[in-house]
Amino acid sequence: MASVVGTSVRLSIFGESHSAGIGCTIDGVPAGIPIDMDELQAFLDRRAPGRSDTATRRREADAPTFLSGILDGHTTGSPIGAVIENADTRSGDYAGLRTVPRPGHADFPARMKYGNWHDVSGGGHFSGRLTAPLCVAGAIAKQALATQGIEVVAHVSSLGPEGIPDEPLNELELDIAQVAALRAHSFPCIATDAAARMEAAILRARDELDSIGGVIECAAYGVPVGIGDPMFDGIENRIARLAFGIPAVKGIDFGAGFCASYLTGSKNNDPYTIRDGQVATETNNAGGILGGISTGMPIVWQMAVKPTPSIGQKQQSVDLDRMEPAELAIKGRHDPCIVPRAVPVAEAACALALLDLMIEDGRFKYPAPRR
Template identity: 70%
Template sequence: MSSTVGNILKLSIFGESHSPAIGCVLDGLPAGIPVDMRALQAFLERRAPGRSRIATPRREADAPEILSGLHGGVTDGAPFAALIRNANTRSGDYDGLRSVPRPGHADYPARVRFGNWHDVAGGGHFSGRLTAPLCVAGGIALQALERADVTIAAHIASLGPAGIADEGLSELELDEAQIARLRTRPFPTISADAGSQMTQAILDAREAGDSIGGVIECAAYGVPAGVGDPMFDGMENRIARLAFGVPAVKGVDFGAGFAVAYLTGSENNDPYRFENGVVRTETNNAGGILGGITTGMPLIWQMAVKPTPSIARAQRSVNLDTGEDAELVVRGRHDPSIVPRAVPVAEAVCALALLDALLEAGRYPAPRPRPRRA
């Protein structure tokens, strides 16, 4: 089982949903980066459970304990290590899932893969709970990218079977007013009306004992041209590799994505022009990436998040111990939609991939020397 990713910036995730703690190790993080712990905690609380009426009632503090890598609030060049204690667990709710697996969840293939030795409580190492340490590492990467003048933001682009749609992020340049609206709303949409409709759709799904999924759009502004590689280490590959580490993600696309299949070449190609001596494009169907390498335009991508598989409705399953068909009623505390809490996860994924690529390309600012004492 590999839970490590990255070329220069190597991230390892450890723990399980109901283990005593979960955490991360981030190796290759440059020294000299100031870390605002209040800002990091605020970022983590956007993902944390139990913070709103549309999320699971399981409430965790999600306050990271920093074990190494920070000295005086500044990265010191050593591996950054942090853990988050699990406190509000109810493992008994999951006892029967070893025998009767949840449709849509990893219970059955995990049993086959690991000979039934895997942890089923809360989903074990397959749980979305592991996105908490991912966001610790990603939150550090986001602050590191601020030194490189890179801004990353994500929102819910569409939600549910009705496809409730939000206003799209600007694809040609940073729109500070748009980002400000997004970051001041309690629900992660640019449009307040779209947020209200999505909130109601999630509440309706909960009332029906069901769940809904959606699409998250993420944009990175200020990314320089020429970062990334062709073939297997392109920027799309790097982002997708991390995004598919999130259990609920079933699809990733960039720019116009699958819509390019329905365009002609003249429609899909982004025309070039000079703007104040800098090469720009008039459209951004490429999502800021060509040949795996950044173009200097905003990097735009989306990830599709499936409906939560643990629902209150009875579902058809099988009893793997008796060899008979079975009916399953899932117990426990679950989100009627994990899409809102996955928005900061998309930002964390994007930040980690970009910081790794910038470091590998030698395009990340060198650390400032520590001031001498008077």
């Protein structure tokens, strides 16, 4: 399985949803980066299950044990190894899924690819549970980028069939008030009324034994101009590769994205100006990227997250052993909407991609030697 990503910073993720544990190794993180473990755990708690009525009732501490790479509160430069124990598993809920696959899940193609040897419990290696070690790596990347003056922020920008909207992130500069609002809410929205409406929509879907999806907007502020490459190694390519590793992500766009195709060139182009003695743009339809290279403006992108495929309603499937139609009633504990818990995962993917590029391009300012 292709569970390794990165060029200068290499991330490898291992484990399954119901295995003894899950974890990661991260190679290439510079030595001397201060790591605040309380801040790291708070980041993981934003993704962890069982924290609200809008999430699965599976309860996991998601407290990583670091085996290497961090000493005296700083990275050592050697590979960072982390393990998270899986404690609250109910593998019996997934009996029979080798024979009758879940619509919307990887059960059927995985059976065909791996000869039915794969782990089906909780989705195995295809599960969103594997985003926990991704967030471990992303939390470290975020703290490394903070030493360079780069801040990565995300929120739920719209949710459900109604497209309930939140206030968009500032596309021109970091808005401290927006960040404060996000940190003040238990639900990852900027506007209080949007958070309340979204929570209510998720609870309705749960009561109807159904699920809903949504869109997450993510922005990186403080990225210097000139990071990235054209063609196949641009910022879009790097972020998209990591983001598409998040289960349930079905679409990515940058800046104005698909909406740019409905604009004229005169409306889509971002006029240049001078702001605080620096070249800047008056708008940011490009999402801070041109030719795969950062423009110095905020990197702004969105990812579309599909509705959770595991729902309580009966669904039509097939019996793969008998090769005949079958009705499926899914058991287990599942999120009626995974979008809120995917917000820190979007930040993690973005931070890892940018840290990888900063180091690769020689733009990362290394800490001073220890004395």
